[in-house]
Amino acid sequence: xxGEKRILVACxxxxxxxxxxxxxxxxxxxxxxxxxxxxxxxxxxxxxxxMASDNDLVVATTQVSAKINIPVVTGTAFxxxxxxxxxxxxxxxxxxx
Amino acid sequence: xxxxxxxxxxLMIVPLVASSREDAFEKLALGxxxxxxxxxxxxxxxxxxxxxFPTGLCTGEINVAIPHTDVEHVxxxxxxxxxxxxxxxxxxxxxxxxxxxxxxxxMLALKNAHEQPAFLQKLAGLFQDKDLLHNLASKTSTSxxxxxxxxxxxx
Numbered sequence: 001x002x003g004e005k006r007i008l009v010a011c012x013x014x015x016x017x018x019x020x021x022x023x024x025x026x027x028x029x030x031x032x033x034x035x036x037x038x039x040x041x042x043x044x045x046x047x048x049x050x051m052a053s054d055n056d057l058v059v060a061t062t063q064v065s066a067k068i069n070i071p072v073v074t075g076t077a078f079x080x081x082x083x084x085x086x087x088x089x090x091x092x093x094x095x096x097x
Numbered sequence: 098x099x100x101x102x103x104x105x106x107x108l109m110i111v112p113l114v115a116s117s118r119e120d121a122f123e124k125l126a127l128g129x130x131x132x133x134x135x136x137x138x139x140x141x142x143x144x145x146x147x148x149x150f151p152t153g154l155c156t157g158e159i160n161v162a163i164p165h166t167d168v169e170h171v172x173x174x175x176x177x178x179x180x181x182x183x184x185x186x187x188x189x190x191x192x193x194x195x196x197x198x199x200x201x202x203x204m205l206a207l208k209n210a211h212e213q214p215a216f217l218q219k220l221a222g223l224f225q226d227k228d229l230l231h232n233l234a235s236k237t238s239t240s241x242x243x244x245x246x247x248x249x250x251x252x
Contacts, residue, residue, distance in 0.1 A: 011150070012146060012149065012150030013146070013150075013165065013166065013167055013168070013207075015168060015207050015209075016163065016165050016205060016207060016217065017152075017163070017190070019213075019214045019217045019218070020217045020218055020220070020221035021221075022214075023214070023218040024218070024221065045150065061190060061191070062150045062151075062190055062191070062193075063191070063192065063193060074191050076154065076155075076190050076191040078221070079154055079190075079221050079224055080154055080155060080156045080157070080224055080225065081156075081224070081225030082155070082156070082157060
């Protein structure tokens with residue numbers, strides 16, 4: 001869909017915790033009827049700087065030191081289950097969806 | 098999908114007696130290497146990665162950690178599990194400046210990007226089950242730990 005917002009889910013290796021987080025994020029967005037408004041991709045933290053311009057928001061399971069000009073949201077809630085709603089609201093607010 | 102294939106009792110250490118997280122890594126990686134799941138470079142790569150991107154997860158009561166590293170150090174997908182006799186300190190994944198006491202370590206050897214998404218999501222689901230984590234942390238044998246994880250991952 002044209003105009004969908006793009007979310008980049010990032011972790012250190014790009015294979016482990018980002019994978020864990022993606023499904024929970026999808027579930028949470030689906031529950032709010034927002035899943036079809038976004039496109040979700042995964043990457044390594046080290047790739048964020050080069051990929052930021054093609055995305056609208058980063059959900060990272062680790063700290064992001066790179067300076068990028070899109071919002072960064074901490075995604076460990078999707079691993080621990082603690083504070084998921086708050087993080088999802090934050091994501092929805094940032095993306096204005 | 099059958100997650101139980103990834104669960105191997107011979108890769109579990111319960112109780113795991115370790116003086117530090119790196120000591121725990123050495124003990125857990127030994128089995129992974131011995132059974133041919135990882136290359137000789139895996140242990141150092143895990144230690145290095147843990148320093149750069151810590152994997153301690155604050156789950157509320159029983160904290161866990163999921164040390165792992167890049168796929169090139171892995172031969173075949175596997176998971177080593179350690180239930181610590183006494184918790185060891187890990188830096189917190191979301192804020193490396195904060196240290197947390199970790200009781201259970203799930204050391205992951207992942208071979209391909211997105212190879213086991215369903216397994217990883219299932220595993221993350223366990224971290225959200227406080228009763229299960231308490232139950233796991235109280236285990237004193239590998240067989241009891243194996244059986245509990247087997248039933249938790251199978252359902």
